[in-house]
Amino acid sequence: NAGVTQTPKFQVLKTGQSMTLQCAQDMNHEYMSWYRQDPGMGLRLIHYSVGAGITDQGEVPNGYNVSRSTTEDFPLRLLSAAPSQTSVYFCASSYKAGNTIYFGEGSWLTVV
């Protein structure tokens, strides 16, 4: 039972580069979301999706894009990486919006 799988686990980017953080879940969960975790700031919601084809912005969406073409996958795209996007990123999912949320293992991103 894989749960929520994120790749890559570690990544170093140069300022201005783009990349995609992958997230997949095998639990047939409708709700998926991306958080970032920063020291002293806790976890903050970036984007979320309540089902395939539906996405919306969270608290800190600027600089990130998402899409949800399938129930299983919810990739997070950094369009032009900035040092302020250095963070730990967590993908999370739940059966439906408002249900218990389960997290992936995290992706550590450094932008230099």
Add this chain to the structure above:
Amino acid sequence: GDSVTQMEGPVTLSEEAFLTINCTYTATGYPSLFWYVQYPGEGLQLLLKATKADDKGSNKGFEATYRKETTSFHLEKGSVQVSDSAVYFCALSGGPNSGYALNFGKGTSLLVTP
């Protein structure tokens, strides 16, 4: 708006000591409450949850009771082990206006020494 306040750490305890990590919340309505644990270098794992007043969540010897009258959800364990060393996060469930985001406290770091 909704918020969660938990005691700041780090908390250092000897093995087999009693643990309490305080968590209080402010919310409209009746949110579900959660404790998540994050071990070094890992993601967040759900430790326990409670969905309504007076519910007690429990797992791995940890427990917490949803107290509406005191708006609290304190985490307790009777005898901690070295392997319990981690950061513990209290959280409450958000509604549609917040994208159903979890609203986390800032986390409490626990170190258990032999």
